[in-house]
Amino acid sequence: MRFENKQEMKLRRRNIALTVAYDGTNYNGFQWQSPPRVAVQNVLEERLEKIFGDKIELAAAGRTDAGVHALGQVVNFFTDGRIDVEKIPIAASCVLPADIIVREAREVDKNFSALHSAKSKIYLYRILRCAASNPFVNRFAWHIFRPLDVDAMREALKILIGTHDYSSFKAAGGAPNMNPVRTIFAAELFEEKFFGGDILTIKIHASGFLYHMARNIVALTVAVGRNKITLDEFQKIFDARDRSLVPATAPAQGLCLQEVFY
Secondary structure (H helix, E strand, O other), rough: OOOOHHHHHOOOEEEEEEEEEOHHHHHHOOOOOOOOOOOOHHHHHHHHHHHHHOOOOOOOOOOOOOEEEEEEEEEEEEEEOOOHHHHHHHHHHHHHOOOEEEEEEEEEOOOOOOOOOOEEEEEEEEEEEOOOOOOOOOOOOEEEEEOOOOHHHHHHHHHHOOEEEEEHOOOOOOOOOOOOEEEEEEEEEEEEEEOOOEEEEEEEEHHHHHHHHHHHHHHHHHHHHOOOHHHHHHHHHHOOOHHHHHOOOOOOOHHHEEEEEE
């Protein structure tokens, strides 16, 4: 939602919150982009205007990057449109492309903000550990064609739990002067068989995430799994608060915004 229009938008009768899922493969992230670049927000605002009959400007819980997916992205917007909330998901399915879906709609208090009212978020990162690429998950997982020490990766993730300064995992390009202290409530790794390979899912539940924080955590955790660094070195890199010590950011396609809590 554009800051300069926020007060005008809040004069409208209704504040609508949507839970949105999308395959981010074909988009330049969630946040609105100047044409010809297309982001998920561009498409949502344009198509929702056909349903509500007035100009739509969204606020979102998270600005997912290009290629990142969402199952539980939350957005809100102000409107004078009269459509019943229970009809919104069906109406949206008629105007949105197949890779963007409105899962749920509800009317919320005027002071609700999908961004500022959020208390915590869960991101999932999927890794396919396999001998060859798998076309069923190419768009949704990082393919790694070598063994990984899963037990060591689980121990590394435990180090991150608690309230800490996560500057080691903050990429350049995020909001300036953002407080790097966050709370990670849970950081877990699950393993399951899938079409000739193993899917490793890293689940991180935190009060908030710095720019590229989840993908940088995955990158360093995978370095432990590949035996490139020890758990002691993982701890030292974490404590150093120096992003330059962390390997290259994990690929975008493995990341999914799973759920936002309010």
